[in-house]
Amino acid sequence: TGSSRPQRLLKAVQRNAAKGDPQSVISAIDYFCRHSEWAMNVGDEKGSILDSVVSEVSPTTALELGTYCGYSTVRIARLLPPGASLITLEFNPDYAAVARQVIAHSGLQDKIHLVEGPSGDSIPKLKERFGITSLDFVFLDHWKDRYVPDTKLLEECGLLRKGSVLLADNVICPGAPEYLDYVRNNPRYESRYFQSHLEYTNVEDGLEKSVFLG
Numbered sequence: 001t002g003s004s005r006p007q008r009l010l011k012a013v014q015r016n017a018a019k020g021d022p023q024s025v026i027s028a029i030d031y032f033c034r035h036s037e038w039a040m041n042v043g044d045e046k047g048s049i050l051d052s053v054v055s056e057v058s059p060t061t062a063l064e065l066g067t068y069c070g071y072s073t074v075r076i077a078r079l080l081p082p083g084a085s086l087i088t089l090e091f092n093p094d095y096a097a098v099a100r101q102v103i104a105h106s107g108l109q110d111k112i113h114l115v116e117g118p119s120g121d122s123i124p125k126l127k128e129r130f131g132i133t134s135l136d137f138v139f140l141d142h143w144k145d146r147y148v149p150d151t152k153l154l155e156e157c158g159l160l161r162k163g164s165v166l167l168a169d170n171v172i173c174p175g176a177p178e179y180l181d182y183v184r185n186n187p188r189y190e191s192r193y194f195q196s197h198l199e200y201t202n203v204e205d206g207l208e209k210s211v212f213l214g
């Protein structure tokens with residue numbers, strides 16, 4: 001059997017990116033996805049919006065739902081302040097195996113905790129496992145039908161505090177209509193839509209930023 005797309009993406013990183021240089025890892029993945037094979041990373045256009053929100057929040061504790069190959073994991077971790085950390089949840093063991101190597105190549109592994117398993121199982125264990133009281137920033141980029149149940153779970157587990165920022169990818173394509181409905185019609189959230197495009201295409205997509213009001 002041949003290699004998978006994530007494995008070919010990893011090879012492109014190992015060949016073209018400088019070890020210990022997160023920006024070159026990001027550029028190598030974007031180049032691969034534009035010129036070789038499309039892959040479902042947040043990409044450079046939406047990635048710039050992600051960067052600006054992460055920089056604005058400057059989170060001490062951040063959570064990512066859906067690691068995939070680790071592209072947005074590296075994008076977020078490279079902007080974290082000293083001593084801050086990013087927890088990223090991945091369900092698919094093949095994706096997780098590739099992501100660990102992409103993260104290692106970037107040199108940011110000390111800032112990142114990759115947890116394998118279903119988000120519904122991992123979220124309730126985050127407090128005890130990582131000694132956190134609340135999350136400053138959450139990036140939702142996993143299965144789109146998990147956005148609402150996992151947001152409710154974060155609330156129920158007391159992981160959100162006044163001012164916690166949620167940023168959700170793909171709210172237009174593939175789409176997360178129930179999530180948009182949930183955060184836009186909920187008095188406990190202040191939401192804003194950032195229009196952009198589906199990674200590496202000119203198809204409309206965007207990010208929804210929602211601040212939890214407590």
Ligand SMILES: O=C(NCCc1nnc(-c2ccc3[nH]cnc3c2)[nH]1)c1cc(-c2ccc(F)cc2)cc(O)c1O
Pocket residue numbers: 040041042065066067068089090091092095117118119120141142143144146169170173174198199
């Ligand atoms: O499905 C996506 N992303 C999700 C992958 C994932 N990777 N990991 C998970 C996971 C699922 C449960 C989990 N529970 C705990 N961790 C989990 C992780 N899900 C996705 C799809 C597209 C896309 C657009 C247009 C197309 F024509 C085809 C595809 C674009 C994107 O930006 C995406 O993010």
Ligand SMILES: [Mg+2]
Pocket residue numbers: 040041042141169170
């Ligand atoms: Mg996405």
